[in-house]
Amino acid sequence: MSQKKLEIWVGLFVVAAIAAFAILSFSVAGLSFKGEGNSYTLEANFTNVGGLKPRAPVKLGGVVVGRVESISLDKDTYTPLVKLSMYEDQGYFPETSSLAILTSGLLGEQYIGIKPGFVDDGIEMLGDGDAIEDTKSALVLEDLIGQFIYSINKDD
Known part of the structure; x- marks a missing residue:
């Protein structure tokens, strides 16, 4: 695998980890992306x-x-x-x-x-x-x- 492909995979992994951490943080805090309705x-x-x-x-x-x-x-x-x-x-x-x-x-x-x-x-x-x-x-x-x-x- 070339150096450039490795850097792209590492970058994607970091972005996915940050997104997972953000979703987990919202879940623990009791917040959601969907509204609760009226x-x-x-x-x-x-x-x-x-x-x-x-x-x-x-x-x-x-x-x-x-x-x-x-x-x-x-x-x-x-x-x-x-x-x-x-x-x-x-x-x-x-x-x-x-x-x-x-x-x-x-x-x-x-x-x-x-x-x-x-x-x-x-x-x-x-x-x-x-x-x-x-x-x-x-x-x-x-x-x-x-x-x-x-x-x-x-x-x-």
Whole structure:
């Protein structure tokens, strides 16, 4: 094989490796080249968001039904305001639904779990811009350890 052909093959190999690395990076980050389709926005206030980050998934029974769009501070209530982008093709949820910040595994990344509420004749479905009132904040590991140590010392 001539020197020029060898250089071309090495160049193609390097380009293929860079493309594979880019695709792997997008996959690990949860990004995709295809759109997620139409979505609607929901809002929720939490007392503590812990390590929740934008683009974190919103899951129902392990199925991703949306993503965290943004996290900001509500200047009126001084609590974190989380905006969610919910996928329309996954359906709409009753206004009695609740949200909880959960963790994948013991020290894994945090995500939002949605628990659909009951559906009745007087219950409406959440739409674009609506707020979910029933929320459960993230558990902070340091607080749990502190409570455990306090309860041990209290018994002495």
